[in-house]
Amino acid sequence: QQQVKQSPQSLIVQKGGISIINCAYENTAFDYFPWYQQFPGKGPALLIAIRPDVSEKKEGRFTISFNKSAKQFSLHIMDSQPGDSATYFCAASKGAAGNKLTFGGGTRVLVKP
């Protein structure tokens, strides 16, 4: 049973558009929610992370929105670029930041020029 559910599995967006990826979690003990970006043949790399005491965090073109009551969080990629084409994973953990991550199934994003 997957504790973190991610959707969609894939999406195609035009250059300059907005990519939106959603995740839902079940375990209310989770208190750290990172997003990872993975390019083909590479390991995942941390993109941005949020804790449940804030509802939104923005870093450049990437924004996490967090809804604690709904147990949902999402990644928005503004002004999407072809270089953003990658697989994105949401994750969650409890306790120390980043330890024992539970991952979503991943979303393959393709940005068309």
Next chain:
Amino acid sequence: NAGVTQTPKFQVLKTGQSMTLQCAQDMNHEYMSWYRQDPGMGLRLIHYSVGAGITDQGEVPNGYNVSRSTTEDFPLRLLSAAPSQTSVYFCASSQGGPQFFGPGTRLTVL
């Protein structure tokens, strides 16, 4: 710093064979972990370690062994490979912060 390194990059095994996937980090991180990545399932935690001499099981530990004799190294052993262990394996390390992942080992079990 090389970060997190993994060897080999690719490996093909026959059912029943054993092998060790190597992982090393040069960041003096206390926490290290092993994940496997399968299509549509994200990454799943196999085993982790919070320091030299301390290991524990993750979500999918069956068929895998680990040990942590030094801070730098965290090898993953497959005792008797099965086709269900065909996957991409990632090692990661952290020090109370975000996890840093290695480049992965693609394993095929025939």
